[in-house]
Amino acid sequence: MGETTVTSVNEHGHLSIGGADTVALAAKYGTPLYVMDEDAIRTNCRALKNSLDRHYAQHGLVLYASKAFCCKRMYRIIEEEGLGADVVSGGELYTALEAGFPAQKIYFHGNNKTADELSMALEAGVGRIVVDNIAELELLSALAVAAGKTADILFRIKPGIDAHTHNFVRTGQIDSKFGFALETGEALEAVQKALTMQGIRFAGVHCHIGSQIFEIDPFVHAAEVMLGFIQKVRETCGYTIGELNLGGGFGIRYVQEDDPKALESYMEAVSKTVLDFCREKELPVPFICIEPGRSIVGDTGVTLYTVGGVKTIPGCRTYVSIDGGMTDNPRYALYQSSYEAIIANKAAQQKDFTATIAGRCCESGDLIQEHTQIQTPAVGDILAVLSTGAYNYSMASNYNRVPRPPVVMVRGGTDSLAVRRETYADLVRNDV
Ligand SMILES: *Cc1c(COP(=O)(O)O)cnc(C)c1O
Numbered sequence: 001m002g003e004t005t006v007t008s009v010n011e012h013g014h015l016s017i018g019g020a021d022t023v024a025l026a027a028k029y030g031t032p033l034y035v036m037d038e039d040a041i042r043t044n045c046r047a048l049k050n051s052l053d054r055h056y057a058q059h060g061l062v063l064y065a066s067k068a069f070c071c072k073r074m075y076r077i078i079e080e081e082g083l084g085a086d087v088v089s090g091g092e093l094y095t096a097l098e099a100g101f102p103a104q105k106i107y108f109h110g111n112n113k114t115a116d117e118l119s120m121a122l123e124a125g126v127g128r129i130v131v132d133n134i135a136e137l138e139l140l141s142a143l144a145v146a147a148g149k150t151a152d153i154l155f156r157i158k159p160g161i162d163a164h165t166h167n168f169v170r171t172g173q174i175d176s177k178f179g180f181a182l183e184t185g186e187a188l189e190a191v192q193k194a195l196t197m198q199g200i201r202f203a204g205v206h207c208h209i210g211s212q213i214f215e216i217d218p219f220v221h222a223a224e225v226m227l228g229f230i231q232k233v234r235e236t237c238g239y240t241i242g243e244l245n246l247g248g249g250f251g252i253r254y255v256q257e258d259d260p261k262a263l264e265s266y267m268e269a270v271s272k273t274v275l276d277f278c279r280e281k282e283l284p285v286p287f288i289c290i291e292p293g294r295s296i297v298g299d300t301g302v303t304l305y306t307v308g309g310v311k312t313i314p315g316c317r318t319y320v321s322i323d324g325g326m327t328d329n330p331r332y333a334l335y336q337s338s339y340e341a342i343i344a345n346k347a348a349q350q351k352d353f354t355a356t357i358a359g360r361c362c363e364s365g366d367l368i369q370e371h372t373q374i375q376t377p378a379v380g381d382i383l384a385v386l387s388t389g390a391y392n393y394s395m396a397s398n399y400n401r402v403p404r405p406p407v408v409m410v411r412g413g414t415d416s417l418a419v420r421r422e423t424y425a426d427l428v429r430n431d432v
Contacts, residue, residue: 013349020035025415034408037300045082051263061288063245065294086128087108103126106124121151132156143199151200153196155191156179158182197224206244209247303329305324341368343375356371
């Protein structure tokens with residue numbers, strides 16, 4: 001949440017993360033390499049948890065949105081910090097269970113969960129299944145009845161909020177594949193139906209309006225819309241909804257120009273909206289969940305690469321080629337996301353060079369950043385890309401049969417492996 005200092009420059013003029021020298025880490029583990037500051041992850045978890053507890057008198061839960069960065073170590077960290085987890089696939093659920101994460105604190109999302117995934121969730125006893133549509137509600141009811149279980153559900157609602165962010169990460173508006181619409185009466189009908197269905201216990205509603213949002217207004221507006229719906233359900237169905245999950249999406253700083261609001265400003269504005277509304281309408285304050293992903297891990301990670309070539313095209317640009325790229329960070333190729341890069345072994349020097357950082361895949365669009373300022377590069381330098389903790393490792397692929405890099409975590413200045421480097425043998429393991 002930008003409140004922690006993750007990277008700095010040490011006495012050797014090297015970039016350090018969590019007190020560990022990145023140049024030494026690159027030598028020890030090889031590149032490309034993801035490095036995460038575990039202390040900073042924990043600090044972010046605590047800031048969110050303390051804030052939620054304070055604003056809602058401990059009647060709520062912070063859920064870590066696993067899709068931002070998912071591995072067994074991460075689930076152990078969030079469990080130790082007292083958070084719940086949001087999973088969006090059987091694979092994330094499996095990872096959480098393998099890590100020993102308590103099923104009761106898992107919320108299962110997704111706009112098209114399969115029957116197998118729903119059965120797996122019922123079997124494991126996940127805390128909440130967040131139902132996206134009527135077909136899923138019917139399928140879940142049938143599966144729960146057959147298994148002799150009751151599924152505790154939330155409905156995903158589209159509150160119709162236009163969060164001022166990139167189109168690809170905007171999900172709260174009407175034209176979205178996620179959730180039930182309010183305007184058309186679809187959401188209300190679904191609630192009426194759920195209240196009569198076997199194998200289903202309707203517990204509450206959820207919304208998630210997008211990602212990397214800097215403004216506070218969209219969150220406040222979303223909360224108002226959701227509370228209005230809770231009120232409407234009470235009036236029309238005589239049922240008082242007890243849980244409100246307000247989603248994630250808090251923006252973080254990737255580059256200097258980014259100006260995320262402090263966590264406290266979000267929490268204060270939204271909790272005031274919720275508490276005032278409930279007081280006015282004499283509604284019991286619902287159990288509140290928030291689901292941050294990026295703001296827990298985004299600024300806690302860096303990716304380290306080795307510079308392999310520097311190619312100047314006169315009158316055009318200079319490509320600095322690295323030993324990774326869109327396979328470990330597809331976000332520039334997908335959304336032209338901004339990142340700051342630093343030559344880790346020259347971190348104390350001036351940034352006097354304009355570079356386009358190019359990956360090694362057979363795609364012209366395999367770039368990490370264009371026309372960005374770095375220190376003058378040379379072959380063999382260690383290039384660090386900052387704030388890669390979220391949606392990098394979790395979005396990595398094996399395109400061009402490039403093995404995924406390992407993840408190293410630094411805690412109290414000591415490094416340890418959280419995910420080992422993929423091998424060539426891993427790449428052919430499923431080939432028949
Ligand atoms: C992605 C997602 C989140 C987390 O979003 P961030 O921008 O990483 O905070 C939370 N809830 C749902 C349902 C999501 O899809």
